[in-house]
Amino acid sequence: MKRMSRRAMLLLPLLAVILLGMTIFLIRYAVSADEWVVFPGSPHVYSGGNMSTGVITDRHGEVPLDATSGRAYTADPELRRATMHILGDRYGYISAPVLSAYTDEMIGFSKLTGLHRVLDVPKQARLTISAKAQKVAQAALLGRRGTIGVYNYETGEILCAVTAPTYDPDDMPDVQSDSTGAYEGVFVNRFFQTTYVPGSIFKIVTTAAALEELPDxxxxxxxxxxxxxxGADTIKCNGTHYTQTLQQALANSCNVAFAQLSVELGKDVMARYAKKLGITDSLRFDGIVTPAGHFDLTSAADSELAWSGIGQYTDMVNPCQFLSVMGAIAGGGEGAEPYLMKSVTGTYQAKTKSRSVGLSEETCRILTEYMRNNVVTMYGQWQFPDLYVCAKSGTAEVGPDETPHATFSGFIRDANYPLAFIVIVENGGSGSATCAPIAGQVLRACCEAMDAERS
Ligand SMILES: [Zn+2]
Known part of the structure; x- marks a missing residue:
């Protein structure tokens, strides 16, 4: 009896260790089971480096990717090229964070019952993009590098997000040995994953600060x-504009006026507005984390402060983030946060989240009026038949021997088509000349997509 109790005493610590181990396992299971199931390389979920489970459709049910067993892309090569950076390729060179983020919902994993997709009908994940708008946008870039995004600033749905260069995932070119530069940065999704020098589209931020901080x-x-x-620097303008109001200076994209404004507003105010509008924040949605933009005047001289208000100096913006700023201005200071996943059958339905940029409704109304004036007096309403487009163009200097990037961003002010947009063509030269016709084509395709849903 004495010996027995000594043995029992010896077993107690062992029992305690086992219990502790079990407890740790259960806690970790509760916290991380979903991750264990979908770990990269899990044969249940992946083929190649990308998720492979369920059917992926555009907003109208068109299927660019059937991933119920392996990855079967659409038979339409243009759509394959135009959606590859959202859906991923076969080999894992290009990942698809939006699909990875919804793997649990797609495969029907439950912590109690485990994987049960095999017993079910394949799930359908419906994205917010329009297949047609994707194709129109990709074609409109005419093989040039750049990115185009359009989203509904009332709901947050991204209707179009293309990036170029791209390739056909069913016919991958030899990217490594290409020496023409045609595939430079092809593995990067320029819309979600990069930042660009904004150029004069940034003058919208400076104008907002001027409207709120300078009474006259x-x-x-x-x-x-x-x-x-x-200071020691000469700020050159794109022309000679003589006397002009703020509205005219924005339409002329006058560097002289905006240089003087930036210096008068000062470092703190300029930095506060860049921060307030979210330029220096990341957006997080659907597995995507956009890189934060850059606006740092810590060691800027006056001339550098002047260039920063013109969208040069060390300013950088992420296209998707800038798009959401346009959405917020269009929405009177508050716009929906962008997203890509509309629903997964039976398990997920997107909800609109809105974000305030801290501008007054009145400031946004005046900005809208000014940006509308840009279109009417400078870019040409004929580029956007029947659409009440408000916009600002930019020609972003990127180096002494390089053609500038063409940038163009804005929104439609119309209850039927609440769309904000951004177009960037790398080394595309003049923002309005290069990008406005592209914006016109892509916005028309997006409006048609919205019309199709109403009829
Ligand atoms: Zn000027």
Missing amino acids: AMTRNFYCEGSCQI
Whole structure:
């Protein structure tokens, strides 16, 4: 009896260790089971490096990828090329965070019953993109590098997000040994994963700060004789604009007026507005984390502060983030956060989340009026038949021997088509000349997609 109890005493610590082990396992199971099931390389879920489970459709039910068993892309090569950066390729060179983020919902994994997709009908994941708008946008880039995004600023649905260069996932080119530069940065999704020098589209941010911080901003005159001296630097303008109001200076995209405004507003105010509008934040949705933009005036001289308000200096913006800023201005200071996954049958339904950028409704109304004036007086309403487009163009200097990037961003002010957009063509030259016709084509395709849902 004495010996027995000594043995029992010896077993107690062992029992305690086993119990502790079980407890740790159960806690870790509860916390991480979903991750264990979908770990990269899990044969239940992946083929190659990308998720392979369920049918992926566009907003209208068109199927660019059937991944119920392996990855069967659509028979339409244009759609394959235009959606590859969202859906991923076969080999894992290009990942599909939006599909990885919904793997649990797609495969029907439950912590109590485990995997049960095999018993079910394949799930359907419906994305917010329009297959047609994707194709129109990809074609409109005419093989140039760049990115185009359009989203509904009332719901948050991204109707179009293309990036170029791209390739056909069913006919992958030899990217490694290409020496023409045609595939430069092809593995990167430029819309979600990069930042760009914004150029003059950033003048919208400077205008917003001026409208809210300078009481006479709307009534004062600016004078441009082609250049001005700030500190040791000469700020050159794209023309000679003489006397102009703030509205005219924005339409002229006058560097002189915006250089003077930026210096008058000062580092703190400029930095506060870049922060307030979210330029320096990341967006997080559907497994995507956009890189934060850059706006840092810590060691900027006056001339550099001037260039920063013109969208140069060290300014960088992420296209998707900038798109959401346009959405918020269009929405009177509050816009929906963008997203890509609309629903997964039976398990997930997207909800609209809105984000305020801290601008007053009045500021947004005036910005809208100014950006509308840009279209009417500078870019040409004929580029956007029947659409009430408000926009700003940019020609972003990216290096002494390089053609500037063409940038163009804005929104439609119309209850039927609440769409914001951004178009960037790398080394595309003039923002309005290169990008406005592209924006026109892509917006039309998106409006048609919305019309199709109403009829
Ligand atoms: Zn000027």
